Amino acid sequence: MAIKPKWYADTSALKQHWRTGTVTYLIALSIIALLSLFSHYLVQSIVQKQEATARVVNQAGRQRMLSQRITRFGGEMLLPIERQSTPQLQKEYIAAINNMAEVHQALVNGSARLQIPTSDSIVINQLFHHNPINLDKQVTDFITTAKQLADTQLSQETRQNALIQLRLAANSKLLNSLDILVNQYQRESEQTVYKLQNYNRLSLFGMFLTLFLEALFIFRPLLLNLFRREQQYHRLLAEMESEISDRIHFIAFHDPLTELPNRLSLLERIKTAIQAVEQNQSHLVVISIGLDRFKDINNSLGHDQGDDLLMAIASRLAATAHEHNGVAARIAGDEFVLFLHNKVKTLDLMRILRQLKLSIIQPLELSKRTVQIGASLGIAVFPDDGVQAEELLLHANQAMRVAKTDGGNAFRFFQPTMTVNMARKMKLEQELRLAILDNQLELFYQPKIRLTTGEITGVEALIRWHHPDEGMLSPAEFIPIAEDSGLIVDLGDWVLVEALRQASVWHKQQIMIDIAINVSVKQLLRRNVSDRICALSEQMAINTHYIQLEITENNMMENLPRIIDQLEQLQNSGFAIAIDDFGTGHSSLASLRDLPINVLKIDRSFVTQAMEDDKDAQIVRAIVEMGHSLNKQIIAEGIETTEQMYLLQNFNCDEGQGYLFSKPVSARLITPLLEQHMIQISATEAPRQHGTNML
Structure with missing residues (x-):
């Protein structure tokens, strides 16, 4: 009996299920990955912009401090050296001027070293380059005046006038302009924070929308697919349990190689037949068939060819059994049984035995070789040779063994002496094992x-x-x-x-x-x-x-x-x-x-x-x-x-x-x-x- 292929054995259908599930899962992963990347880069961009704004505000506030420092150092520059606060006053004064100039250029044009980006604010650009503030001109004039104060080649009067201009600029217009610049940077920073809040609200809305879309178009189909798979799995288990049960039942009562009934099945059929014929006193015939020199086939051609020979012999025996309304079975190895449960006369039985021998001896083609094999037959008849199924099968087998011992390719009817001889052989075998050990x-x-x-x-x-x-x-x-x-x-x-x-x-x-x-x-x-x-x-x-x-x-x-x-x-x-x-x-x-x-x-x-x-x-x-x-x-x-x-x-x-x-x-x-x-x-x-x- 062969198991018929079911839908779950269709490899193309299984591959399609696999592709569908895999593609759906990859799409879901891709969307989640894109959302994660977008959110990451958005937050990273805003954070970097806030960091840059904070640095700009710090540098702008520093300009006020530098202007005050330059003004204070400028006042000391006109005093005698002994009255100056530090011997390095000239050097520190020039450093403060250069520092203020560098910071100013960074605020106007951007600076990679100070990590200050170029401003894209229109208001900031107007504060730097247009009236009434024009901070770029104010700072440039302030730095130029401060450099005049540090130039010792100029006259004392010129340097004194430069100090007056510095103090005037630092204490009034320049400071106010710098305060305006710092305030503008702070306002724009607050606006950026407000935009970040809006971005967060938008991102939160996008996440909820994405979750909804994922649930609707991705996870819902996946769950439905899993549910369908579970239903299919349960149906598959039910079908497989039924098929496995049928297969186990078949294997329990049939030989797996030839698919003929096995010994257990044969005994059940003999028992059933015995119960049916006991009332009308009919005869049943059990013919045990042992192939002669089968081991030589296995040793010379291999076990695969030996299996082919067994299947061919099984097919011939099944045909003979069908012709005579009997049953052919494989008992073990190279041993078969033909059971005839219809009334058989002696002449008919002899004709069947000759037919069996001729059927088995017909040449076979194995591995491009022509092979012939004979058989030894043993016959037991109910009720003369036994009234139990096991007894009939045993006596037929004993008769077959005698036929093999007598040279094979022959048949023998069971005789009571055969049982005695078999029993003696078994007894001597056990005693011989002890004889080797007991001297x-x-x-x-x-x-x-x-x-x-x-x-x-x-x-x-x-x-x-x-x-x-x-x-x-x-x-x-x-x-x-x-x-x-x-x-x-x-x-x-x-x-x-x-x-x-x-x-x-x-x-x-x-x-x-x-x-x-x-x-x-x-x-x-x-x-x-x-x-x-x-x-x-x-x-x-x-x-x-x-x-x-x-x-x-x-x-x-x-x-x-x-x-x-x-x-x-x-x-x-x-x-x-x-x-x-x-x-x-x-x-x-x-x-x-x-x-x-x-x-x-x-x-x-x-x-x-x-x-x-x-x-x-x-x-x-x-x-x-x-x-x-x-x-x-x-x-x-x-x-x-x-x-x-x-x-x-x-x-x-x-x-x-x-x-x-x-x-x-x-x-x-x-x-x-x-x-x-x-x-x-x-x-x-x-x-x-x-x-x-x-x-």
Whole structure:
């Protein structure tokens, strides 16, 4: 189920909402900023003008003081020096005159140094330049007269007349004119203050008007927009809650990748169907479907391509289920279920199973590659194989697991013994975990013989389990369990350490023989396992040339790209690498030529049949000749009769092992045999007891 896009998922609508809100907000900020700047510059201008007016009034008032000071100093200038108030009188008098002249020019024309601006008042200009005041002329004449008084080259009479004119001007007309000027400046200052008050009233009115306009045209739309957004948000939440609820319900009962019903949904449908058919005694069929070698698809093409394959298979299963009014579901990973809740006859069921297999095996195009995949099917029928939904699903899955164990690409009907077998496997898995910790395991050793001389060349370490209740268990039963559960890694590590420890003991006893140790591919897939094996050998003071590591052919070839570096490192460190069960896998001549291997071990099945089937004998001969041509050592497993030994001798096979020479025994029992270094081969056949070369 896919969620349909709503209006709030429209990116253009969301962008338009964002633009509208942003532009409105920026306009409001701009208006507020302009008003703030205008108010600031208006007040700043008026304040600066008031400051300038205050300075002008001060300077104008100072002119009165300077005129009085010049008049007083002028009177002293005509007295003898000893009667003058200060020896610096002449200098101070001239400074006062210059100061008055500078201030006068500043008042008339402005002065940057005194920070006095040029007056733009018409009345002030008239006071300075026009009658009846003409203050500019009065001050200029006053300064000129004062300079005459300071000129000592003039006659005493001239200087006396100048003093009289100064006193007359300072005490009457000039003082009155300066008072008029100061009063005019003060009046204009008061007018400026009055204008400032008017400006403040106007500014206050403008602020109220601006606030009203902002509230009407800016903040009101913003508030309305926010209100609409809130309403939209609530509607959005309501819609999303409904959609999320639907989606959660869908996810709870469907597989997110294939959108098929999941295990929970399937169980509910089976329960409903069981309740419906209990009254008419109909049959229900549950078919568990497990894809074969799906991990290889993931490992070789990647998980994305694996998902594509699962979706394609799901589509095919859904079509088959629809055709037969059934239900297809994905349980987990590469496992599916087809549930048929209509009455199905045996012949119809067989036809459906064949149709399923043909549908699944149809080629698929993945990453420009054509891929085919098989499936294992397990069938459980209601009510024969269970009356509960969980029971039917479990039994169908168990039958599917048996089909996988039997080689895959097949179907199996549920049998009660399958439950017993599954229960035993689970029991042994739990007990095997404890066996590793409780020292219930032991290594047995089977000698390898040079077929031309009977010389013992080495031994193979084989694991045995002394079960506390069941006695000695066959590796054929618990090794597959260890492989499936992942315990094979811990089990393999225990075998490796124990075998190397025993090799160290024998070497210290001067029993210098090779020891072959079975290594699981899962061990080699771990990082730096080669470093660990080398470190253990060095720690136990074992020459690596005496250690042979055996890997089964199938496991090696299936995982070769991932373990080749580890194998090369081990071979470079002196270990011999052997392919175990050779002939049962998919090795090619090219791979044998380039692989870092030293030994080929012919699988026991070929040796057993060689005396009875000429084709098997020819296969053994071909393996020996091919191995020798590639400079590989050849070992034959499972030799149980002298005829088999003679045949292998005729084929020039290098070494052999089997019950003809010795069954696997404990280290304590095989040590005396190893000390002899030789086995006298009897012409009598050994008992036909089959050993199992596992770890």
